[in-house]
């Protein structure tokens with residue numbers, strides 16, 4: 201197997217993707233953070249933000265012109281058709297920005313697409329290697345409630361809006377099980393990185 205260039209990194213909400221991608225960046229990967237891109241495409245003055253205001257109303261725009269993320273989140277994670285509309289507005293711009301970032305990486309770079317919706321966006325097949333960070337649902341919920349002050353109901357609504365564990369695992373080339381300590385996670389990432397840089401027979 202040739203050395204990977206485009207690596208997809210995914211996992212359910214609060215599975216530990218950002219922790220994994222931060223370590224991969226330290227090891228030398230160029231990381232494209234899709235949650236970050238999703239913020240960039242709705243900056244004040246962007247076409248996407250104008251479309252969001254037209255679809256969801258003035259209540260989701262603050263007086264300073266920025267998106268009120270909790271207000272929009274409350275709408276879309278309670279209503280699948282509203283979420284679909286939001287994604288139809290933002291995902292094309294997110295895809296374009298990701299392609300430009302990848303283009304800008306050097307020819308020898310290992311580019312990690314850190315995308316919570318890699319499976320949902322149909323982007324897994326275009327990756328050389330797909331890494332899935334996997335945790336049981338209850339651990340996702342515990343982390344969201346503990347670290348993000350979310351209610352259990354909000355946490356469950358976000359999980360319900362995403363692909364299932366099984367759907368993600370079905371496209372995984374590498375699974376990082378994140379049920380242990382941060383030290384164990386770090387050691388596992390180093391092992392995975394070694395295999396990305398110098399692939400053994402996979």
Ligand SMILES: CC(C)(COP(=O)(O)OP(=O)(O)OC[C@H]1O[C@@H](n2cnc3c(N)ncnc32)[C@H](O)[C@@H]1O)[C@@H](O)C(=O)NCCC(=O)NCCS
Pocket residue numbers: 212213214234235238269270272273276283286287290294315316317358361362
């Ligand atoms: C609804 C919004 C405003 C809520 O913002 P908020 O600050 O509360 O959450 P944030 O954007 O930081 O996302 C946190 C996590 O929620 C989950 N999540 C975000 N968007 C989605 C979605 N469309 N479907 C399922 N889960 C999602 C992801 O696990 C993500 O890591 C925001 O999530 C958004 O604009 N989503 C649509 C864009 C998108 O699909 N982003 C995901 C990366 S492509």
Ligand SMILES: Nc1ncnc2c1ncn2[C@@H]1O[C@H](COP(=O)(O)OP(=O)(O)OP(=O)(O)O)[C@@H](O)[C@H]1O
Pocket residue numbers: 211212213214215216217218219220235316343347378379380381382385
């Ligand atoms: N093995 C672990 N042990 C303890 N805490 C962990 C472990 N892995 C991750 N965490 C913590 O869990 C929280 C969620 O992790 P992280 O932000 O990396 O998840 P994520 O998948 O990127 O979430 P999101 O989908 O919202 O972007 C963070 O506070 C992180 O420090």
